[in-house]
Amino acid sequence: MNNKVTKAIFPVAGLGTRFLPATKSIPKEIMTLVDRPLIQYAIDEAREAGITDFIFVTARGKSALEDYFDSAPELEKSLKAKGKTGLLEELRHTDMESGAIAYIRQREARGLGHAVWCARRLVAPNEPFAVLLPDDVIAGRVGCLKQMVDAYQEVGGNMVATMEVAPEQISNYGVIDPSGSNGRLVTAKGMVEKPSAKDAPSNLAVIGRYILRHEVFDALKEQKTGAGGEVQLTDAICAQIGKSTPVSGYRFEGNRFDCGSKAGYLQATVAFGLARAELHGEFRSYLESITHLPRAAE
Numbered sequence: 001m002n003n004k005v006t007k008a009i010f011p012v013a014g015l016g017t018r019f020l021p022a023t024k025s026i027p028k029e030i031m032t033l034v035d036r037p038l039i040q041y042a043i044d045e046a047r048e049a050g051i052t053d054f055i056f057v058t059a060r061g062k063s064a065l066e067d068y069f070d071s072a073p074e075l076e077k078s079l080k081a082k083g084k085t086g087l088l089e090e091l092r093h094t095d096m097e098s099g100a101i102a103y104i105r106q107r108e109a110r111g112l113g114h115a116v117w118c119a120r121r122l123v124a125p126n127e128p129f130a131v132l133l134p135d136d137v138i139a140g141r142v143g144c145l146k147q148m149v150d151a152y153q154e155v156g157g158n159m160v161a162t163m164e165v166a167p168e169q170i171s172n173y174g175v176i177d178p179s180g181s182n183g184r185l186v187t188a189k190g191m192v193e194k195p196s197a198k199d200a201p202s203n204l205a206v207i208g209r210y211i212l213r214h215e216v217f218d219a220l221k222e223q224k225t226g227a228g229g230e231v232q233l234t235d236a237i238c239a240q241i242g243k244s245t246p247v248s249g250y251r252f253e254g255n256r257f258d259c260g261s262k263a264g265y266l267q268a269t270v271a272f273g274l275a276r277a278e279l280h281g282e283f284r285s286y287l288e289s290i291t292h293l294p295r296a297a298e
């Protein structure tokens with residue numbers, strides 16, 4: 001069984017309604033934490049995990065994403081002429097070698113499962129692949145996907161990132177029904193998408209990092225709709241349990257920010273701002289005067 005993971009799918013075709021009106025013209029994934037777009041954090045995490053092939057599932061209105069990964073010769077020339085080597089180095093991070101990145105269109109936002117299915121022709125039958133949702137930003141000593149890829153070499157199957165969430169939050173997530181655990185790994189005997197707190201089989205929520213096998217496309221091809229009338233990735237992964245592919249949850253080490261929600265995005269902005277050496281002093285002093293902030297922003 002081939003357990004080497006070198007390909008990743010980034011579903012970025014969602015409508016991003018929680019950030020309207022901004023997302024009317026700006027893809028959510030281009031929104032920045034300090035000065036780097038959300039998508040850059042996901043790409044860096046994927047590279048650290050050994051990903052070399054990047055597949056973006058995009059949609060109408062997302063062309064800013066494609067431009068972001070293109071080279072910018074005029075900008076580079078001007079930075080070079082001005083001797084701005086630091087900024088030139090920053091720009092290099094955004095470069096993608098020709099052929100390393102592929103764009104596939106999801107014609108209609110029918111759910112995460114449908115978005116992943118749109119990339120089915122770009123994944124070979126015996127090839128495991130990662131899925132990263134860029135609006136889940138995970139800060140850690142070792143990237144979340146790298147931790148998962150390392151564990152995946154041993155266990156294979158389908159793997160999802162998981163973390164404990166509070167009961168009042170659980171209905172926002174896919175939730176694991178665990179049958180056992182070993183260190184950071186949890187074996188799943190089932191998964192439920194967006195259960196109510198009282199029906200949730202555990203407090204282990206599925207977070208936006210996955211390593212999947214091709215068999216998941218067999219379930220996705222049926223295009224069955226689930227919670228919210230969308231084709232759910234969780235349901236397709238769950239359908240493999242007891243049939244073709246076992247599923248494990250990986251309890252990653254790190255802090256996860258839900259940048260798909262306004263509160264999570266603001267928390268991430270504060271955390272990543274404070275982590276920047278050049279902002280630390282000024283930004284911290286400002287936060288220390290926090291009691292005056294709500295008025296100032298009115």
Ligand code: UTP
Binds near residue numbers: 028
């Ligand atoms: P979300 O559930 O956050 O949906 O999608 P969304 O459309 O991005 O945002 P809201 O809820 O309307 O504010 C999770 C991930 O799945 C992708 C999104 O781009 C995001 O990365 N997705 C979702 C698709 O690619 N296609 C879809 O049809 C739905």
